[in-house]
Amino acid sequence: MTKADLTIRPITARDEPDWRRLWTAYLAYYETTVPEAVYATTFARLLSDDIREPRGLLALAEDRPVGLVHYIFHRHCWRIEDACYLQDLFTDPAARGQGVGRALIEAVYGAADAAGCPAVYWLTQEFNYAGRMLYDRVGVKSPFIRYNRPPK
C-alpha cells in the first residue's frame, strides 16, 4: 500500500459496523469496554452537526476502513477559540506501518484549522511506546501529566 491509497473522511451513518469494530479494538487496547448505550450515544454524537459534539474521521486503505480518530472541541480559558482534544486514535494492527496514524492526526490538524481552533492536543500512556514513536514525529511531548479524581 502506498500513501496514495489512503483516504481520510468523516464518519457517516453507514460506517457504523466498521466504526464499532475499530473502536472496540481500540478500547480493548486500554483493556476496557463500554456499554451498548455508549456505542449508540457516541455514534449519534459523531453524526451530529453540533461542533461541540465529538467529531470522527475514518481512514480507508483501498476503500477498506483501517483506522479512526475521535476529537472534541472544548473551551479553553487561556484563549478565545476552543481547544481540540484528540481523544481516540486507532489503526487496525494489520494496517500498521503505513502512515495511517499520522494521516489521521494530520487530518485532525486540518479539521482544527478549518474550525479556527488550531491548538490540538492528546494524552497517551507514558509506556505507549509504539504510539509515542509516531507522536514524537507529528507532535511535541509536553511536561504535563494527568491526575484523576479518585474512584469513589
Add this chain to the structure above:
Amino acid sequence: MTKADLTIRPITARDEPDWRRLWTAYLAYYETTVPEAVYATTFARLLSDDIREPRGLLALAEDRPVGLVHYIFHRHCWRIEDACYLQDLFTDPAARGQGVGRALIEAVYGAADAAGCPAVYWLTQEFNYAGRMLYDRVGVKSPFIRYNRPPK
C-alpha cells in the same frame, strides 16, 4: 486561619478585580500572559449560565479572595455524561499551607457531582512538586502524558 474561615463560592461579576489579580498571578507561574480580550472573554464566560462555558470558583479566607479554580465540562466518547476538566487552580502564595487548594479541588468534585459528571481530571507539569504534593492526596496520578501539535 482554620478551615472554618474558608469559603468557596462561584465567581460573580463584582469579583472581577480579585479574579484578574489571582489569575494573572497563576498565568505568571506558567510564565505566560494573555491579551485583554482573553480576560474579558473568559470572565464573561465564567458568568454565563451555559454549562459548557468555563465555570469558576473563588476561595475566600476571612472574606478575602485568596484562590480560584476554573473547570470545563466537555464531551467524552467513552461515556454519556461529560468529563470535567479542572484547568486552572491557584492559591495566593501568602495563603498557602492552609488547605485552600484542596478545598477548591473538593468544591469542583462537588460541582461535578451536582452536574451529574463526576469524572474530574487535571493536568500538571511533572516538576510542579508543590502542586503534586497536594494532588497525590486528593487525586490519583495516571500514566497519561500530554502531547501538543507543534507550533506552526
Add this chain to the structure above:
Amino acid sequence: MTKADLTIRPITARDEPDWRRLWTAYLAYYETTVPEAVYATTFARLLSDDIREPRGLLALAEDRPVGLVHYIFHRHCWRIEDACYLQDLFTDPAARGQGVGRALIEAVYGAADAAGCPAVYWLTQEFNYAGRMLYDRVGVKSPFIRYNRPPK
C-alpha cells in the same frame, strides 16, 4: 542556624551511634530496613582506606550530627576515571530548610574533584518532590530511568 554553623566532615569511628540513627531514618523513608550485618559491614567499609569502598560524610549543625551522605566510586566504560555514585543522602527532618542537603552534595562534588573523578550522579524517586526541589538547583535531571532485574 546560619550556614556558617554547618560543618561537613568524613564519618569517623566515634560517629557510629549518630550514623546509625541518621541512616536508619533514611532507610525508613524508603520503607526499608537492613539487617545488623549490613550496618556493621557498611560502617566498616565507610572507615576503610580503600577508595572503592563506600565513602561517607557527616553534616554537623552546631556540632550536632544532622545529616549524612554515602558515595561510591566505580568504573565507567565511557571514561578512564571512575564515576561517583551518590547513593544515600539524608537530613534530619528537624534540620531541614537550612542548606544541609545542598552542603552535603557540594561536599561530595569536592571529594569527587579531589579524587579526580568529577562525574557525580544520583538516583531519586520521581515523586520525591522535596528532594527534587533541591536537586533541580544543585544538579541536572537526565532522561534516564532505572530498571531492575525482577525479584526471583
Add this chain to the structure above:
Amino acid sequence: MTKADLTIRPITARDEPDWRRLWTAYLAYYETTVPEAVYATTFARLLSDDIREPRGLLALAEDRPVGLVHYIFHRHCWRIEDACYLQDLFTDPAARGQGVGRALIEAVYGAADAAGCPAVYWLTQEFNYAGRMLYDRVGVKSPFIRYNRPPK
C-alpha cells in the same frame, strides 16, 4: 535465525575489532564518541581478571558478533554483596528482533548470580521506546530517575 544459533560468551582479546565496531555503533546511538585512550583502557579492563573492572559479553549469531553488553560490579551500602550495573547494551540493527538483547541481559543475570551479586540494574532514556519494549519484559521499571552534577 533461531535462538539456538545464538551464543553469548565473554569478550576475548581477539574480539577487539568486532567489539570496537559494535561499541562505536552503541555510542553513536547516544550521539557520543570516546577518545582512543578510552577504547584502549576499557578494552584492557574488560580482559582483566579483576571483578571490579568492567565485564563484557559478546553475542554471536551463527558465529558472527552481533551484540555486546558491559556490566560493572560495585559496592552498595544497603547490602553486603555488590550490585551489578549493566551499563552498555547493544544489538546490531541488522540482527534485531531475534532475542539478542534479551539473551545478553539474561547472560548478565547468570553472571551476576555466579558472582553472588544477583541484584542487576540498568538505566535507560525514558524515550528509548524500542529498548523499553524489551526491558518491560525482562526487567521491572522503578520510579528512580537520574540526576547528574551540572557540567562545570
